[in-house]
Amino acid sequence: MIIRLSICNLVFLLVFVHQQIQAQCTNADFESGSFNGWTGGRGTPNGNSGNIPGGCCPIFINQLLPTGGLTAPRHTITTPGFDPNTNNNLPYVAPGGNFSARLGAWQESFYSDVNPGPFPGSKSEMLEYTFTVDAATPLFIYQYAVVLEDPDGTNIHLPDEKPRFEIRVLNSSGQYIPNETCGHYFVTSDSNLAGFDVGVVTSSSIIHYKNWTTVGVDLTNYIGQNVRIQFLVGDCALGGHLGYAYVDAYCAPNGIVTQYCVGSNNIILSAPAGFTYLWSPGGDTTQTIYIDNPVDGTTYTCQLTSVTGCVAEMNTVIQPTIIHPYFSYEQSCSDFTITFSDSTVIENGSASNYTWNFGDGSGVVSNVVNPTHTYAATGTYSVIMTVTSQSGCSDTIIIPVVVVDNHMAVNTPSSICNGSETILQADGALSYEWSPSSSLSASSGNIVTATPNISTTYTVSGYFDNGCTQTETIIISVLPSPILSVNNASICPGSAAILQASGAVNYLWAPSVSLSSSTGSSVLASPSVNTTYTITGTDVNGCSGLTTAVVAVNPELLISVNSTSICPGSSAILQASGAVNYLWAPSVSLSSSTG
Structure with missing residues (x-):
């Protein structure tokens, strides 16, 4: 008997978790604890003499680095702290991760120790990630945090001399995508920067x-194309003030995630992370909205605006997620x-x-689609499989x-x-075949x-009802029979x-009448008439042979x-x-006793 149990679970899900998306953007989030998949570069002062700092302002990279060249302190993998x-x-580290990357050094002494001179801190660094946009995950999500040191009011610096941070989204030809407004972010240290807080x-x-x-970047129009993401940071041109940043990234599906289980009276709609939002109908401005008593077939639209001002629009039609769990097995x-094979069908959703x-x-x-399990003994076991969708809906089958x-x-037998x-x-x-x-x-x-x-x-082949x-x-x-020999007599x-x-x-004699014994290798025969005896001999293997005497x-x-x-x-x-030889007795008075 097969049993199904349906469960509606409306726990809010953070859909764009790194574990679900790294197949398309391997190590974009540095979760391998390394720079695998990344390249970079750095700028160094041009001569380091006189008043020609070079290398940072505007951000200038004159040395490209492979993965193995990305080393601390200018390129550093960070752990929690x-x-x-x-x-x-x-x-x-960015929220939800175990590793991120720091671009640039966080102390001027890191620079001056290895590069003394009039402008020891005027450095620039770059990290670059190149990937092919995949149809399943065309949304590139990057996270950044910036630290820029600003000279105080008594130490006037021109804007071009101050620390700065830059992000570039480029196609394979080096052009901003979709345009410079949307694919470029640039900020210079200043006391009036929006969204910045004061540190030390x-x-x-x-x-x-x-x-x-x-920040989210919609790359739907670039599916199948190579895209480059560059993060750049530059120090003060005069060498006395630092600038550095922390970065992280991942790829994600691009669309509105609907959390609506069959039989539920409320829905959760979630737009991709990294934008500002405007929902219709309703006018909500949050990434996630909650809808009571939904009407199937209703269309909801979300307008997304990136941090650079680019606008995109997404639609979704309200339909509940229906899970039809099932599996087969083979021993x-x-x-x-037993190897289990999932054949679940999910309407309006996918399994998570x-x-x-x-x-x-x-x-x-958990988290195994087609598991293998070894039982200790034969028997009938009630196997329970529960499938949970990306939207949090669950269904169970037994x-x-x-x-x-x-x-x-x-x-x-031998x-x-x-x-x-x-x-x-x-x-x-x-069944059997011999x-x-x-x-x-x-x-x-x-x-x-x-x-x-x-x-x-x-050879015997046994066929089982499960196909094995x-x-x-x-x-x-086959052992040979013993070869017997025996004498005849008169x-x-x-x-x-x-x-x-x-x-x-061992021997057996027959008939035993007129024999001294019916067993043994030697017997005394005294028949009164001509007699044929049958001898059965058995060897050490128990095999028998016959002969006659x-x-x-x-x-x-007469x-x-x-x-x-x-x-x-x-x-x-x-x-x-009447005879051949004769013996006479008594021999007294006879001429001979024989003849």
């Missing part, structure tokens, strides 16, 4: 900083491992998470999963005697009789003869002799017949 120049109000104040300068700011033929309970007490597995034993057991038979048996499968079929009683079935006359290897097949081999060795009536057999270990009984002699009478003192001839 706070910037001391902002009175510890500015985090080193000294007798010669004031730190102005802008906390983390999120490994070698053990109790899967949770699995395999029904054997092993715990819940399907009984049957784990079977795909093992076929086979008896293994040898038989020539001329005998043996039973071959396989168990555990649904080969070679010659010398077998059948080619199918779990039990067959084998009568080979030579040693033979048999197991093949085993059985080797039957006797006179009433006498006996010894019969001696060899070639086996004949005892012939010669006929009894001897005749003449009788006579004589006078005293005379003699007579006695004549015997």
Whole structure:
């Protein structure tokens, strides 16, 4: 029985989390803890002598750097902490991340130590990220925070001499996209900068900083094209005041995210991050709006304005997210491992998470679409799969999963005697196939009789109802029968003869009448008539052989002799017949005892 459970979850989701988007903008957010995927550059003073600072104002990059050339202190991967120049109000890392990047050094001493001269701090740095705009994530979100040191009122600097920060969005030809107004941001240190706060104040300068700011760039019109994002920072041209920035970025889907589960009486609509907003109908100006008692089919429009003043418009039609969860499974033929395959269909949405309970007490597995699980034993398990959409809707299905034993057991007789038979048996499968079929009683079935006359290897294939097949081999060795030898004999009536057999270990004589014993290798035979004896000999392997021995009984002699009478003192001839040799007794008064 399959059970479905629908759950509507309207917990607000931060849709554009980094883990969901990095496939298209790998390490744009520095979450590998490195500059992998990024390149950069730096500017150095032009000669560092006289009054020609060079290298920063306007921001000037004269040395391009590969990934491996991006090193601290001018290019630094940051971990959680706070910037001391902002009175510890500015985090080193953008919200929601573990790593960000700092562009430029946050102390003039970092520069002067490695580059002494009249303008030790007049440096400039760049970070550049190039990627191909993907249709699934055409929105580029970047986050930046800026720290600019401004000379105090007694130390007048021209605007071109002050620290500054710049962002450029460029196509492959180096042109601003979609235009210079929308694809370019530039700010110079000043006491009246909008959105900037005051940090550390000294007798010669004031730190102005802008906390983390999120900006969205809609690149829908550039899908399939290469786009470059450049972040640049420059110090004071005279070398005494610093400028640096923190940056982070990621790619995201471009569209309004609707959080509306079937059966719900309210909706959450969320526009992409990094803009200002104007919703219609309603006139709301927040990134996210909440709608009670929604009417299916209603169209909502959001006008988005970037920090550079570019305007875009997005529409969405209200339709609930409906999840139809389902999965199939397949068992490994070698053990109790099950591979689950998701076939869920989601209307008006996409999946963000899967949770699995395999029904054997092993715990819940999350964030795996098609898991594999090994059970400890056969049985039927109620497997629970819950699918959650990007909008927070959930649905659950429970399907009984049957784990079977795909093992076929086979008896293994090792040898038989020539001329005998043996039973071959396989168990555990649904059907069986035996080969070679010659010398077998059948080619199918779990039990067959084998009568080979030579040693033979048999193969049995067992077929299971889940499509698995197991093949085993059985080797039957055929042992030869023992070769017996025994003597024949002839006797006179009433006498006996010894019969001696060899070639086996144990012997059985028949018929046993007129024999001294029915067993043993040697017996005494005293038949009264001609007799054929059958000897069965068994060797050490239990194999038997047969032979025969004949005892012939010669006929009894019929001897005749003449009788006579004589006078005293005379003699007579006695004549015997019927035999070959004769013995006369008593021999007294005979001319011979033989003849």
